[in-house]
Amino acid sequence: MEKxxxxxxxxxxxxxxxxxxxxxxxxxxxxxxxxxxxxxxxDDVVYVSGTDDHGTSSYISAKNAGLKPEEYISIxxxxxxxxxxxxxxxxxxxxxxxxxxxxxxxxxxxNEIYKNGYTEEKxxxxxxxxxxxxxxxxxxxxxxxxxxxxxxxxxDQCDKCGKTYELDELIDPKCTFCGNSAVKKTxxxxxxxxxxxxxxxEKWVESKKDxxxxxxxxxxxxxxxxxxxxxxxxxxxxxxxKVPLEGFEDKVFYVWFDAxxxxxxITKELGGEEMVKDRxxxxxxxxxxxxxxxxxxxxxxxxxxxxxxxxxxxxANNVVGFNxxxxxxxxxxKSKHIGIFCDKVMENDIDxxxxxxxxxxxxxxxKDSDFTYEGFKLNTNAELVGKYGxxxxxxxxxxNKNFAGTLNIDFEDIKNMLDDNDKEMIDAIQTLPxxxxxxxxxxxxxxxxxxxxxxASIGNTxxxxxxxxxxIKNGDIDxxxxxxxxxxxxxxxxxxxxxxxxxxxxxxxWTEQLNLEGSPAxxxxxxxxxxxxxxxxxxVSSPKPLFARLDDEAIEKLKAQFA
RNA sequence: CGCGAGGUAGAGCAGCUCGGAAGCUCGCCGGGCUCAUAACCCGGAGGUCACAGGUUCAAAUCCUGUCCUCGCAACCA
Numbered sequence: 001m002e003k004x005x006x007x008x009x010x011x012x013x014x015x016x017x018x019x020x021x022x023x024x025x026x027x028x029x030x031x032x033x034x035x036x037x038x039x040x041x042x043d044d045v046v047y048v049s050g051t052d053d054h055g056t057s058s059y060i061s062a063k064n065a066g067l068k069p070e071e072y073i074s075i076x077x078x079x080x081x082x083x084x085x086x087x088x089x090x091x092x093x094x095x096x097x098x099x100x101x102x103x104x105x106x107x108x109x110x111n112e113i114y115k116n117g118y119t120e121e122k123x124x125x126x127x128x129x130x131x132x133x134x135x136x137x138x139x140x141x142x143x144x145x146x147x148x149x150x151x152x153x154x155x156d157q158c159d160k161c162g163k164t165y166e167l168d169e170l171i172d173p174k175c176t177f178c179g180n181s182a183v184k185k186t187x188x189x190x191x192x193x194x195x196x197x198x199x200x201x202e203k204w205v206e207s208k209k210d211x212x213x214x215x216x217x218x219x220x221x222x223x224x225x226x227x228x229x230x231x232x233x234x235x236x237x238x239x240x241x242k243v244p245l246e247g248f249e250d251k252v253f254y255v256w257f258d259a260x261x262x263x264x265x266i267t268k269e270l271g272g273e274e275m276v277k278d279r280x281x282x283x284x285x286x287x288x289x290x291x292x293x294x295x296x297x298x299x300x301x302x303x304x305x306x307x308x309x310x311x312x313x314x315x316a317n318n319v320v321g322f323n324x325x326x327x328x329x330x331x332x333x334k335s336k337h338i339g340i341f342c343d344k345v346m347e348n349d350i351d352x353x354x355x356x357x358x359x360x361x362x363x364x365x366x367k368d369s370d371f372t373y374e375g376f377k378l379n380t381n382a383e384l385v386g387k388y389g390x391x392x393x394x395x396x397x398x399x400n401k402n403f404a405g406t407l408n409i410d411f412e413d414i415k416n417m418l419d420d421n422d423k424e425m426i427d428a429i430q431t432l433p434x435x436x437x438x439x440x441x442x443x444x445x446x447x448x449x450x451x452x453x454x455x456a457s458i459g460n461t462x463x464x465x466x467x468x469x470x471x472i473k474n475g476d477i478d479x480x481x482x483x484x485x486x487x488x489x490x491x492x493x494x495x496x497x498x499x500x501x502x503x504x505x506x507x508x509x510w511t512e513q514l515n516l517e518g519s520p521a522x523x524x525x526x527x528x529x530x531x532x533x534x535x536x537x538x539x540v541s542s543p544k545p546l547f548a549r550l551d552d553e554a555i556e557k558l559k560a561q562f563a
Numbered sequence: 564c565g566c567g568a569g570g571u572a573g574a575g576c577a578g579c580u581c582g583g584a585a586g587c588u589c590g591c592c593g594g595g596c597u598c599a600u601a602a603c604c605c606g607g608a609g610g611u612c613a614c615a616g617g618u619u620c621a622a623a624u625c626c627u628g629u630c631c632u633c634g635c636a637a638c639c640a
Contacts, residue, residue, distance in 0.1 A: 386602060
């Protein structure tokens with residue numbers, strides 16, 4: 001099988017507060033599972049992410065915390081790293097955009113776009129806060145509505161009467177951060193000529209029609225119908241990357257200009273110029289961006305346009321846009337404190353593999369979905385304990401009790417005693433792992449998970465049909481061994497195919513109970529899953545329950561801890 | 564005509580890209596098994612696939628229209 005070269009990115013997180021489950025589900029976890037699958041499949045894959053350190057809201061958050069921006073983001077970056085570790089998100093690097101490397105890459109990126117003639121200058125009016133030293137975008141300004149007089153109207157629209165207006169029509173504008181009056185300024189800015197890039201971009205998007213999720217493709221093509229317009233890429237705030245152009249010394253790049261370049265600079269930080277060449281300038285490397293749906297425009301329009309204008313880096317193969325996760329029917333909210341916040345998970349004994357598995361089962365791949373405690377309990381008990389874990393337990397228990405852990409047979413020994421049930425079982429072992437692998441590769445995680453559980457169910461049904469406990473009772477030892485040998489091979493396969501989602505539990509069952517060498521997540525192990533090749537003399541260890549059941553009490557405890 | 568998502572058994576959802584006898588999990592009813600974490604397996608009841616038209620030999624699936632629900636314009640993937 002040909003080995004692929006892959007680069008996986010997951011959206012850079014803003015550092016203005018604590019992460020919640022939605023962040024994990026939106027990009028970190030799918031990117032992690034995708035990466036783990038490919039590693040196990042033997043592909044050459046690198047997973048990069050980090051924090052988006054610039055932008056107005058990070059600047060203001062730092063200010064409110066009484067810290068310098070670089071101090072603030074360094075603390076937040078550390079916290080996020082801990083959370084990633086707790087959730088077993090295995091980044092090759094988790095950095096940020098406040099690095100010297102990032103500055104250099106961004107400046108170079110801009111210089112190329114400038115040199116290639118895809119920028120233009122325009123003059124525009126904007127409101128500025130003298131106190132916070134920031135330019136105020138529409139959503140950061142409030143004042144009196146020129147139509148109805150409502151005094152909490154935003155920069156471009158009044159919530160009360162619904163009317164929209166120009167920024168300079170707003171009466172007595174104030175800064176939303178400090179409440180001081182905002183002043184009008186006329187400034188020059190640099191724009192990227194998206195209109196000139198549209199034909200090339202459309203061609204690229206068209207080629208992704210059958211690869212991207214439908215909602216990503218649709219949302220993207222909608223922009224083309226309206227026609228792309230030049231977009232401002234500079235800002236008047238003191239926090240960010242300085243624009244390297246005469247007459248713009250006091251300006252920085254718009255956060256959404258430098259943030260996606262972070263994928264490149266973080267790659268460079270990890271492996272130097274060599275790795276950038278290998279992953280971003282090598283047409284054999286496939287790039288996957290895992291993002292939430294609010295980022296689709298930036299990853300499907302803005303960043304690829306920048307790359308086309310820069311002409312130095314390859315565009316993504318797949319922009320994997322996830323929808324949103326709700327929490328018990330409500331939106332995650334920092335202000336109302338709705339949802340599981342990951343800093344609380346840090347001090348909690350919640351089983352991460354169980355949580356990861358439940359989250360996969362409700363991944364908002366095609367539409368928004370909902371986290372519920374009841375669902376978490378159900379998935380853990382019915383799927384992980386009842387089907388998946390139970391199969392290991394039943395198999396190992398019988399091998400141990402009746403055969404002291406060693407069956408003393410292999411596939412050759414049973415080939416002439418197979419009935420229809422055995423053949424079905426063998427067929428499942430030989431075909432399902434590859435099918436599940438393809439689902440992971442296609443980023444269809446929910447279906448992959450369902451198939452893994454179905455795989456375990458096939459095992460349970462097989463046991464029921466063959467009833468080795470009865471065979472043993474009747475003295476039919478050869479057939480009992482045959483059944484358990486096939487089950488043992490399926491157990492091995494189940495550990496491998498489950499490893500991208502449940503890295504801890506599968507490693508545990510592999511080493512401590514199946515007593516196999518290495519790890520189920522080793523490179524090229526995926527191909528081993530469909531082989532029936534457990535050695536004749538192999539001795540398994542004694543089983544113990546893999547997942548813990550969750551009762552109502554445990555759920556109540558969780559609710560209380562996360563409330 | 565702001566933008567977006569959705570309406571499929573009691574609940575929660577999948578299926579819709581590429582039309583071909585309505586599926587999954589839970590719950591409920593009945594049976595089986597006893598190796599297993601009161602776990603597992605089989606069977607059953609329960610649906611005019613929001614509504615109305617249209618295309619078709621055939622529509623949950625494609626087209627048109629109508630009704631209803633929910634998100635976004637405040638932190639926020």
